[in-house]
Amino acid sequence: MSPIKFTIEKELSGTLARAGVITTPHGDIQTPAFVTVGTKATVKALTPEHVKGLGAQVVLANTYHLYLEPGEKIMREAGGLHNFMNWQGPTMTDSGGFQVFSLGAAFNAKVGKLSKVAQEEMTIPEEVDEEDKAGKLAKIDEDGVTFKSYKDGSEHRFTPERSIEIQHAIGADMIFVFDECTSPMASYEYQRKAMERTHRWAKRCLEFHEESKLQNEKQGLFGIVQGGRHRDLREESARVLGAMDFAGYGIGGSFDKDDMDKAVGWVNAILPKEKPRHLLGIGEPIDLFGAVENGCDLFDCVAPTRMARNGSLHTSDGRININNARFASDFGPIDSACDCYTCKNYTRAYLSHLFRSHEMLAGTLASVHNLHFIISLVEKMRTAIFDGTFEQLKTEFIAQYYKK
RNA sequence: GCGUAGGUGGUAGAGCGGUCAAUUACAACAGACUGUAAAUCUGUCGCCCAUUGGGCUACGCAGGUUCAAAUCCUGCCCUACGCA
Numbered sequence: 001m002s003p004i005k006f007t008i009e010k011e012l013s014g015t016l017a018r019a020g021v022i023t024t025p026h027g028d029i030q031t032p033a034f035v036t037v038g039t040k041a042t043v044k045a046l047t048p049e050h051v052k053g054l055g056a057q058v059v060l061a062n063t064y065h066l067y068l069e070p071g072e073k074i075m076r077e078a079g080g081l082h083n084f085m086n087w088q089g090p091t092m093t094d095s096g097g098f099q100v101f102s103l104g105a106a107f108n109a110k111v112g113k114l115s116k117v118a119q120e121e122m123t124i125p126e127e128v129d130e131e132d133k134a135g136k137l138a139k140i141d142e143d144g145v146t147f148k149s150y151k152d153g154s155e156h157r158f159t160p161e162r163s164i165e166i167q168h169a170i171g172a173d174m175i176f177v178f179d180e181c182t183s184p185m186a187s188y189e190y191q192r193k194a195m196e197r198t199h200r201w202a203k204r205c206l207e208f209h210e211e212s213k214l215q216n217e218k219q220g221l222f223g224i225v226q227g228g229r230h231r232d233l234r235e236e237s238a239r240v241l242g243a244m245d246f247a248g249y250g251i252g253g254s255f256d257k258d259d260m261d262k263a264v265g266w267v268n269a270i271l272p273k274e275k276p277r278h279l280l281g282i283g284e285p286i287d288l289f290g291a292v293e294n295g296c297d298l299f300d301c302v303a304p305t306r307m308a309r310n311g312s313l314h315t316s317d318g319r320i321n322i323n324n325a326r327f328a329s330d331f332g333p334i335d336s337a338c339d340c341y342t343c344k345n346y347t348r349a350y351l352s353h354l355f356r357s358h359e360m361l362a363g364t365l366a367s368v369h370n371l372h373f374i375i376s377l378v379e380k381m382r383t384a385i386f387d388g389t390f391e392q393l394k395t396e397f398i399a400q401y402y403k404k
Numbered sequence: 405g406c407g408u409a410g411g412u413g414g415u416a417g418a419g420c421g422g423u424c425a426a427u428u429a430c431a432a433c434a435g436a437c438u439g440u441a442a443a444u445c446u447g448u449c450g451c452c453c454a455u456u457g458g459g460c461u462a463c464g465c466a467g468g469u470u471c472a473a474a475u476c477c478u479g480c481c482c483u484a485c486g487c488a
Contacts, residue, residue, distance in 0.1 A: 039440050098439045113438055150441040252439065280439035302440045309443045363443050
């Protein structure tokens with residue numbers, strides 16, 4: 001029996017949006033919720049106290065990275081992820097499937113999870129031939145993926161079973177099946193082929209997980225819907241995976257930038273309603289609104305922390321680049337409407353100075369702010385679902401944030 | 405005052421007759437970033453026009469040699485270290 005329980009508390013009529021609570025062995029998650037990314041068992045630049053203090057409920061680490069460093073033996077000896085990183089709240093691990101994409105198909109290419117239709121039409125479709133992956137760090141076959149470590153070039157292999165085994169060692173509350181995240185430039189035929197393989201892998205992951213009774217009682221396994229930008233594939237994926245008894249569902253893969261929310265809706269209309277849904281790797285404000293409205297409960301994204309470290313900060317009036325000359329003598333807060341630690345105590349001028357002088361605190365204060373901004377934005381969406389003011393919140397926020 | 409080494413774009417520092425408006429780094433000015441190979445990456449960076457391109461002013465100052473000089477010669481002015 002999975003230890004992950006999901007209770008829907010409120011649904012927003014006319015949409016797929018819902019607010020609820022996910023129960024895990026390490027505490028509850030009020031959804032919708034933004035999941036903080038801590039790939040290598042650390043939210044970059046932040047202590048767990050910071051992370052907790054800015055309102056984060058759950059942290060997502062990565063199987064691929066922790067497998068390479070420090071290795072599953074250390075993770076096991078440490079007593080699992082929670083003990084190792086001193087985060088006692090709910091956790092998740094991604095399976096390493098995304099790395100198959102970022103180190104394989106997308107390696108050295110300018111390909112992201114979201115693509116504009118216009119761009120994509122100008123691009124030559126990705127080579128379907130699996131053999132032709134020269135220079136890339138990952139090769140896929142039916143049984144699994146062989147990849148080279150980005151750290152030392154050594155060769156490794158993940159299969160669905162192996163990924164789950166490592167995730168058992170890491171010990172997060174919620175874990176993901178090993179999937180293949182296809183490139184948005186892949187052909188329809190390849191997307192279908194990859195999706196069907198991902199389904200077979202999902203079944204293997206589930207069987208392997210259920211056989212390990214002990215882990216099955218401690219950790220909930222999430223399936224991952226694929227299918228790229230194609231409605232028929234997405235719906236098929238949702239049906240196939242929805243019929244398997246997962247603790248929850250991830251929605252992965254690539255989307256068209258302009259109708260990601262629609263694609264998410266296709267999937268969530270089919271997935272079992274009573275299971276939590278996690279939209280993988282999405283974290284732009286406008287995308288979060290669309291995803292919540294279309295029935296997603298969880299989201300993780302590196303954007304808030306990565307952008308923070310690069311000086312790109314969220315404000316109610318849109319993003320600013322704190323490195324811009326005009327902020328050097330701006331003694332106001334990053335966002336006067338924000339009540340995060342950084343905004344309450346520091347000025348734009350100070351952040352500007354920290355970034356210009358390459359002080360470590362720059363990344364810390366910026367990460368506190370950006371994460372708080374996104375986490376509290378999703379919290380506001382949750383409240384708005386209860387209040388029935390979601391549409392108003394969305395309209396007003398977007399009008400102000402994207403007004404330029 | 406004699407000796408030596410030098411004076412190059414915002415800074416440091418390459419170049420040592422043509423391919424030099426001048427390598428590179430830093431700084432500066434912008435941009436990107438969506439399941440983290442990311443405290444990263446990209447672009448611009450003498451002035452004026454221009455789409456490729458063109459014009460102008462530049463390598464301490466002033467002359468000179470040469471078809472051609474940041475690069476060679478002469479003088480001057482500075483700077484650092486050494487000796488008085």
